[in-house]
Amino acid sequence: MAHRPCPFFDPGTQSSNNTLGILQLKRDLLIPTILSSEPSTDYAEGKVETTRFGTFPHSTLINQPWGTQVLASVVDTGSRGAKGKKRKRGKEEAGKEEEEDEGRPSDSQLVKAATASSGFVHLIPPTPETWTLCLPHRTQVVYTPDYSYILQRLRARPGDHIIEAGAGSGSFTHAAARAVFNGYLGQDVTRYGTEDSRRKRKTKRYGRVYSFEYHEQRAKQLVAEVESHGLRDVVTITNRDVYGDGFCLPSSNGPAAHSSDAEPDADIIFLDLPAPWLALKHLTRSPLPSPTATPAEGTTPTPFRSPLNPKSATRICTFSPCIEQVQKTITALREYGWLEISMVEIQAKRLDVRRERVGLSEEGVRGANSSAATVKEAVQRLRDVEGRAKLFHGMQIEKQKEVMRKVEKVKKGEQEKKGSSSGRDTDIATEKRDAQHKINAESKDTLMSTLPPSKHDRLQQAKANAALRPAYKEGRLIHRTEQEIKTHTSYLTFAVLPREWTKEDEEQAREKWGR
Structure with a gap:
């Protein structure tokens, strides 16, 4: 006696025609569908599943290994709707629609779906857990x-x-x-x-x-x-x-x-x-004992x-x-x-179980708290921030003074060369810009060599150090429960x-x- 295989007991290695398949869009968003290779009156590609991530003809889902990532297809879902839902048209529009239907492939032959540029789902086998x-x-x-x-x-x-x-x-x-x-x-x-x-x-x-x-x-x-x-x-x-x-x-x-x-x-x-x-x-x-245990006359008692x-x-x-x-x-x-x-x-x-690591040296590391672990560490970070700000403002003042000295030097040269051509104004402006760029470059080099490390530098250094040590063993092991119950109480x-x-x-x- 032949039995139809049940996908809940033995789904096999791949999907097949006329069996249940589950389309997984996200971890908590699943779509069940009975896979079918039969022609459809709505779409030339056959039966189609339309999701938020694209359109998936069943011809692209059948005979696929379970767990396959299936890409979306290009299917015209706008102009080809279900029968009985089309609006009333005049004779001229009806004639044009008949001409378009004649140009489409027949229902006995499915059109191969073209792959879309984006969108995909995972095809997974049915289980009681996914079905729930x-x-x-x-x-x-x-x-x-x-x-x-x-x-x-x-x-x-x-x-x-x-x-x-x-x-x-x-x-x-x-x-x-x-x-x-x-x-x-x-x-x-x-x-x-x-x-x-x-x-x-x-x-x-x-x-x-x-x-x-x-x-x-x-x-x-x-x-x-x-x-x-x-x-x-x-x-x-x-x-x-x-x-x-x-x-x-x-x-x-x-x-x-x-x-x-x-x-x-x-x-x-x-x-x-x-x-x-x-x-x-x-x-x-x-x-169970009953007050009317004796049956009525002419009736046969029903066996228990x-x-x-x-x-x-x-x-x-x-x-x-x-x-x-x-x-x-x-x-x-x-x-x-x-x-x-x-x-x-x-x-x-x-339960959210993780290791808590605290310290400014863990800044930017996943699963770590970048707050100061000790008072000494907090004071040192404040000194670094204040020293960086103080040095930065001092460099700005020195740069402004240097610019003023250059300007004064240029003006003095202008006075010594009176009677020169009008094109000298352009040369003076060019000299001012060059002097400014040179001062900026020198100030930047000096600032970078003397300032404490920036936040970007600290993050890069912390990530590099974390890759060289067993971070999963460090810190304090903690756990935290959800605030709300996801399943109903019973x-x-x-x-x-x-x-x-x-x-x-x-x-x-x-x-x-x-x-």
Whole structure:
């Protein structure tokens, strides 16, 4: 039996047609798209993704190694819009448009896109983490810091069955599917032979996620996403009110090989509901006592079915935004026999860890504070600044005096040479400019040789010194938390429901292990 490969389990080494790809514009800006090589009625280049960094035809994204930097293409997105959105035109304009359409390439042949002068994106494979950052939000999303802790605390492993109530946008659904996936039913036929494959199908337990969603429109959208992502053989979406109808599935739901009276046969429960305590009455191993236990005359009592796996303990987690919901949930868990109840609050923050180096010698060095480390260092810097200013002003005064002496010398020469031609004025002006340039050059050389080092010189020297020593070992190691919480606060309630222990189980245990 052939199965469509799921890019979340095995994306391969490169992108392919009709699979999900993620366009990474920035670290926190991702765009999901189903790659397609089919012709488009809108663009001669085929299906096109338009972003803030340029336009990217899918023909440039398919069969590319994951992580490739894809350059933007030149695509006319202005005059070729979607059908039905064009404004009404007269007969003459309509005739011109038909002539332009005749000159364009046919839909059966794509035009090779020309590379633009700027703009690019990175093509990365889909994972539950990247999908959480770019999925279409239909409800509040369970983010990576939350569901990673939840799956670890619930001990999710390949082959487990998970019940999820409140599928919402499908963030936890994708993460749970990856955690329990251990192969597709029937894929071992060619490897083990016909007889062995039948035995394998009967004994091997394949991981499944049974997701329930009350909102019909959201459930339909999630079914379409699961189908397009290749998760149909692992995830089952059901539109149901679990408060009243419970979690058991009829035998006609899902593939026949997976359907039995024991579905969903769950090992793990995750409830992201407004009132999770109302759904706990359906998560028991035996029927609850009812005041109307005797059936009416002429009716057949409905046999009790538990959605839980009878062969192992079941672990549960409820996701609640306020403490009042947690209190009601814990009360219901105790009433229905759940044990090891605990509550965890998730608050995700980023830590900025670095080494702090202080001193004027660290001026301009990255990660260092260029303030004075000691009083002696601060006084020396003040002396350098004041000495540089004093010497600079002194040189300015000396330069002005030198200029005045040159001018006086020139005037004196003019008086000695009376009666000269009128062109002498030009020569005098030239001599004045030359004298001024010479004085400026001499003053600059003298100033540079006597002044303390400038800020530019200090920065260059500090960077040169930093490259010659292990700066990562110097200074004091400090850390700083973010001022604001990036992910929303949540309360996670965990509990365990042990498996039933009958007299037969007790006798078998005594025979095997003794008293």
